[in-house]
Amino acid sequence: MEDKVFVFTIGTAGSGKSYFTSSFSDYLDFKKIDHAIVNLDPGADFLPYEPDVDVREWITVDDVMEKYNVGPNGAQIVSADLIATKAEDILDELDLYSADYVLVDTPGQMELFTLRSSSEIIIQTFGRQNCVSVFLFDPVISQRASGFTSMVFMYSSAVMRLNIPQIPVLSKADLLPEHDVKRILTWSRDTDALYDDVSKEKGLSRDLFHLLREAGLIRPLIPVSAKTGEGMDDVYDIVQEIYYGGEDLE
Numbered sequence: 001m002e003d004k005v006f007v008f009t010i011g012t013a014g015s016g017k018s019y020f021t022s023s024f025s026d027y028l029d030f031k032k033i034d035h036a037i038v039n040l041d042p043g044a045d046f047l048p049y050e051p052d053v054d055v056r057e058w059i060t061v062d063d064v065m066e067k068y069n070v071g072p073n074g075a076q077i078v079s080a081d082l083i084a085t086k087a088e089d090i091l092d093e094l095d096l097y098s099a100d101y102v103l104v105d106t107p108g109q110m111e112l113f114t115l116r117s118s119s120e121i122i123i124q125t126f127g128r129q130n131c132v133s134v135f136l137f138d139p140v141i142s143q144r145a146s147g148f149t150s151m152v153f154m155y156s157s158a159v160m161r162l163n164i165p166q167i168p169v170l171s172k173a174d175l176l177p178e179h180d181v182k183r184i185l186t187w188s189r190d191t192d193a194l195y196d197d198v199s200k201e202k203g204l205s206r207d208l209f210h211l212l213r214e215a216g217l218i219r220p221l222i223p224v225s226a227k228t229g230e231g232m233d234d235v236y237d238i239v240q241e242i243y244y245g246g247e248d249l250e
């Protein structure tokens with residue numbers, strides 16, 4: 001198991017986690033790199049890929065609603081917590097695959113994973129040193145400087161909670177006009193430009209902004225698109241850099 005790299009896809013609801021997972025898998029197929037896909041979302045109705053290991057084999061939100069007599073929101077929380085109890089079973093199933101990469105699609109609402117202990121247990125079981133996460137910035141929220149800064153706060157909470165390398169990406173880049181993509185990328189690389197624009201909108205506390213900046217939490221984004229395949233090679237290169245010193249597995 002030590003040889004596998006686990007790439008978690010993290011992001012707010014609807015930010016494109018499942019489609020990113022699917023598109024990254026297509027890219028790895030194209031490169032002929034052995035990989036497996038794990039679905040960790042017990043509430044998923046539809047997935048754009050065929051998971052090799054699916055937590056819904058053991059836990060679904062519908063079953064939890066019935067068994068524990070809870071409503072849909074409570075069932076989301078209970079089932080997201082229960083996935084931790086299946087971490088070893090997931091690893092056992094993954095043993096059947098000779099995969100260099102394991103792509104892990106996480107539950108719809110990011111707080112159900114990042115803020116709860118299930119993420120800690122799963123990362124510990126998989127081996128923290130083998131885990132990396134791709135954090136998806138929602139393109140629509142990121143269009144405004146204040147929205148982009150809010151995404152940085154959410155990214156920061158994932159950095160703090162998961163304690164694994166994070167690759168921040170601008171999701172669904174094909175959806176935005178080119179000048180909007182450019183502006184968002186500029187904010188991610190030039191914190192003065194971001195501070196100027198966010199101040200015009202909201203007057204964010206300078207101290208709070210400096211905290212983000214000084215902690216290195218405003219990081220250059222990689223634009224990606226599951227629709228066009230843009231950026232998959234860049235994400236792959238960064239993961240390779242982190243785990244294999246840039247060596248290509250192709």
Ligand code: GTP
Binds near residue numbers: 015020174175
């Ligand atoms: P939940 O797990 O349900 O919260 O969603 P998610 O974060 O997994 O998002 P998902 O991948 O299901 O994508 C949500 C919607 O965005 C779908 O309707 C996709 O068709 C669309 N989408 C995802 N990625 C892209 C992309 O790169 N480009 C475009 N244009 N649409 C995308």
